[in-house]
Amino acid sequence: MKGKPLSRRLLIVAGALIYLFLMLPILVVFPISLSSAPYLQFPPPGLSWQWYERYLDDPQWIDATWRSLYIGGATAVLALLLGVPLAFSLVRGRYFGRVLVDRLALAPIIVPTIILSVAVYGVFAKLKLIGAWYGLVLAHTVLALPFVVLVMTAGLRDFDRSLEQAAEGLGASRWRTLSRVTLPLLRPSLVSAGLLAFISSFDEVVVALFLAGANMTLPKKMFDNILMEIDPTIASVSVIQILLVTVVMVLIGRFGRGLRDSAR
Amino acid sequence: MSNRGSADLLIEGVGKRFGEVMALNGVSLQVAQGELLTILGPSGSGKTTLLKVVAGFETPDGGTVTVGGEEITALPPAKRDIGMVFQNYALFPHLTVQGNVSFPLEMRNVARAEIDRRVAEAIAMVELKGYERRLPRQLSGGQQQRVALARAIVFNPRLLLLDEPFGALDRKLRETMQLEVRRLQRKLGLTTIFIAHDQEEALVLSDRIAVMNHGTIQQVATTTEIYERPANDFVADFVGESNIFHGTVSAPGTVALDNGRTLKVASSLPAGRKVGVLMRPERFSPGGANAFVGEVLEAVYLGTSFKLRLACEGGMELLIRQPAKGSLPGTGARIEVGIEPDAIHVF
Numbered sequence A: 001m002k003g004k005p006l007s008r009r010l011l012i013v014a015g016a017l018i019y020l021f022l023m024l025p026i027l028v029v030f031p032i033s034l035s036s037a038p039y040l041q042f043p044p045p046g047l048s049w050q051w052y053e054r055y056l057d058d059p060q061w062i063d064a065t066w067r068s069l070y071i072g073g074a075t076a077v078l079a080l081l082l083g084v085p086l087a088f089s090l091v092r093g094r095y096f097g098r099v100l101v102d103r104l105a106l107a108p109i110i111v112p113t114i115i116l117s118v119a120v121y122g123v124f125a126k127l128k129l130i131g132a133w134y135g136l137v138l139a140h141t142v143l144a145l146p147f148v149v150l151v152m153t154a155g156l157r158d159f160d161r162s163l164e165q166a167a168e169g170l171g172a173s174r175w176r177t178l179s180r181v182t183l184p185l186l187r188p189s190l191v192s193a194g195l196l197a198f199i200s201s202f203d204e205v206v207v208a209l210f211l212a213g214a215n216m217t218l219p220k221k222m223f224d225n226i227l228m229e230i231d232p233t234i235a236s237v238s239v240i241q242i243l244l245v246t247v248v249m250v251l252i253g254r255f256g257r258g259l260r261d262s263a264r
Numbered sequence B: 001m002s003n004r005g006s007a008d009l010l011i012e013g014v015g016k017r018f019g020e021v022m023a024l025n026g027v028s029l030q031v032a033q034g035e036l037l038t039i040l041g042p043s044g045s046g047k048t049t050l051l052k053v054v055a056g057f058e059t060p061d062g063g064t065v066t067v068g069g070e071e072i073t074a075l076p077p078a079k080r081d082i083g084m085v086f087q088n089y090a091l092f093p094h095l096t097v098q099g100n101v102s103f104p105l106e107m108r109n110v111a112r113a114e115i116d117r118r119v120a121e122a123i124a125m126v127e128l129k130g131y132e133r134r135l136p137r138q139l140s141g142g143q144q145q146r147v148a149l150a151r152a153i154v155f156n157p158r159l160l161l162l163d164e165p166f167g168a169l170d171r172k173l174r175e176t177m178q179l180e181v182r183r184l185q186r187k188l189g190l191t192t193i194f195i196a197h198d199q200e201e202a203l204v205l206s207d208r209i210a211v212m213n214h215g216t217i218q219q220v221a222t223t224t225e226i227y228e229r230p231a232n233d234f235v236a237d238f239v240g241e242s243n244i245f246h247g248t249v250s251a252p253g254t255v256a257l258d259n260g261r262t263l264k265v266a267s268s269l270p271a272g273r274k275v276g277v278l279m280r281p282e283r284f285s286p287g288g289a290n291a292f293v294g295e296v297l298e299a300v301y302l303g304t305s306f307k308l309r310l311a312c313e314g315g316m317e318l319l320i321r322q323p324a325k326g327s328l329p330g331t332g333a334r335i336e337v338g339i340e341p342d343a344i345h346v347f
Helices: A006-033 A050-057 A059-092 A098-110 A113-127 A133-157 A162-169 A174-185 A187-202 A206-211 A218-228 A233-255 B047-055 B097-107 B112-125 B141-153 B171-188 B199-205 B223-228 B233-238
Strands: B009-018 B021-031 B036-040 B062-067 B082-085 B159-163 B192-196 B208-213 B216-222 B243-251 B254-257 B262-264 B274-279 B290-301 B305-312 B316-323 B334-339 B344-346
Touching: A006 A233, A050 A059, A050 A233, A059 A098, A059 A133, A059 A187, A059 A218, A059 A233, A098 A133, A113 A133, A113 A206, A133 A187, A133 A206, A162 A174, A162 B082, A174 A187, A187 A233, A206 A218, A218 A233, B009 B047, B021 B047, B021 B062, B021 B216, B036 B047, B036 B199, B047 B082, B047 B159, B047 B192, B082 B141, B097 B112, B097 B141, B112 B141, B141 B159, B141 B171, B171 B199, B192 B199, B199 B223, B208 B223, B208 B233, B216 B223, B216 B233, B233 B243, B233 B274, B243 B316, B254 B274, B290 B316, B305 B334, B316 B334
Parallel strands: B036 B192, B036 B208, B082 B159, B159 B192
Antiparallel strands: B009 B021, B009 B062, B208 B216, B243 B254, B243 B274, B254 B262, B274 B344, B290 B305, B290 B334, B305 B316
16 A cells, blocks of 8 residues: 555545445345245355346246346337337437437436326226236337437437448449448447336336336346245346346347447 | 449539538539549538538539549439548447458459459459458558448449548558558559548659649649749648748749748739748758858757758748758858759749
8 A cells, every 4th residue: 555645545434335335236136036935034054056047947037037138128119119210300300399309318317107007007907908018128228229319319410420421422222222331330329229218127126017017027027026025036037137137137238339429 | 323433523613601601612523534632622612511512411502523524513422433531530439340341342242252252352452362251340551441342332333432541550551551552543544532631642652733722722733833933821830841932923033022021023013913832841051042041049960861940031931951961050050052943933
C-alpha cells in the first residue's frame, strides 16, 4: 500500500464494501440451494443435491422454465421486429411528432409495471388472452421495447453513414445496402438489444402474475412457491436462473455492444 | 449496365442551396473522356457538394449532369456506374479486402468466376496481392487507400471521383499515392474528377484544374495556365505564392499601380483599364527591367531557396524567392531585385 494516497485507499475499501453488499444475496442463495435441511437455514447444516433433483423431477418447474424460455425468445424477436424500425425512424426520420414518439417509446420504463399490468389485464380479459402464452409475449414486448430502442438508437447514432453512401455508389439498392452493410455492422447492437429484451421477459414477475393464469412462467412459479411452501427448492431455482442470466450477460459482453455506450 | 467504360462528363447550370447558403451557383463544367480534372478550392467553396451532385448523393435545385450523353441528374447513385473514393475511404469494416473489392460486382450480379478474376486483377493493379483475407483495420492508411481505389475501379465505372483521398496520409506516402493514381488513371483512360484543397497536389496530378470559390467556378484551365495566367485575384492568391497589386493601365505596356509605382509589362491592354498584377516570387532576379530596392523584413532558409519578405518604397511589400547561394540575408539588409515585363501577369 506504500505510496497510495489515503483517498485512494478509502475508495478501494468503499468499493469493496459496495461490491460485497451487492453480492451478499447471491452468496447466501448458493449455499442454501445445496442445503441438506428441509427449510431455509443459513449457514446450511450439511450439503446435498436434493433440491436440484426436486426441481428437475418436478414437471411443473420444468414446464414453467420452458415456458419462460420461449416466451422470452418470442418477446426478444417481436421487440426487435418493432424496435429496430422504430429506432431507425427516430434517429434518421424527420417527421412531425418524432420527439413525442421518442418519449412514448420509453414510457413503459416510467409507468409503474403494476399500473400497466392492471390496464393490460382489463383489455386482455375482454380479448380472452389471459393465460395464453402469446398474450404474455405481447405484454412483455411492450416492456422490452424501451431497451431495444435505447440500444439501437445509440448504435445508429454512431453509425458512419458514408458507408451506406459508398454501398449505394457501388451499385447496391436500398434493400441490399441494409442487408449487406447496415445490419451486419449493427450486429453488436442487435445482439445486445435482443438479449436484453430476453432477460427483461425471463425475469419479469408482475405482468406474469396478472396475465399468466394457470400457465406459469418461472418467476411466477417461484413467487407462488414462496407463498405456498418454503423449502430450498426456490434457492436452487434461483441459482439456475442466476447462472442463465449470467450466461446471457457474458454473451452480451462478448458479442454485443457494451451497455455503457447505450447509456449516453 | 456495367462495362460501359469511361465517358465524358457535362455539368450545366447546376445550383444547390442549403437554407441561406448558396453552395453551388450555376456551375457549368465539361470534362473530356480520359481526362483528370481537379476541382480546387478552400473548404466551403462548394467543391464537395458538386462532387456529391455528380455521384448522386445530392439532388441539385437546378441544372443537369450528363455522362456519356445520358442525362443522370435524377438517377439514384446505385444506377450511375460512378466509382468514388471517399475522404475517409469508407471501406466496409466487416468485409475483407476481397469482400470489399468484389462488393460492386456482386451488386451487379456478375458470375462468381468472373468476379474472382476481376477482383484479382484489380487487387494486383493496386499492388495488394497477398492481402485479400485482411480486414480494413488490419491495413495501413496507404493500403486502405489502395483497397478503396481497387473497389472504385473494379466495375469499369464511367467516371472516377476522388474526394480529397490523400489528406490522411503522410507526405512521402501521399506523393507515392498521387503518382500511383495518376499512373492507373492514365492506364485505364478513366475520366476522373479529383477534389483537392491542396494546390500543390492539384498541380502534380491534373490535366486541368477548376478553381472554385463561393459556389462558383473561378477559372478552368490547364495547370500551367492556372499558375502563370490566373483569371483573378482569388485564383492567383489560392494557387501558389503570389504578389498581387492593383492599378490602371496608363499606356500600352505600362501599369500605374495604386501605390504609386509604375511597372513595365508585356500586356497590350488599352490605357485606362483597371487591372490586377501578379508577380510570382520565383520570377524575381537580380537586375531586370522593373527594379525594386527593399529592406529585408523576414528571411527563411528553405533548402533549395531563400524566401524573403521585402519592404520596398511606397509601403509596397514583396515576397521573393532566390536560389540558396551564399549566406541568408539578415533582417534589415538592403536588397535590389528586378523582374522582367514578360514575367508579370496582368489580368
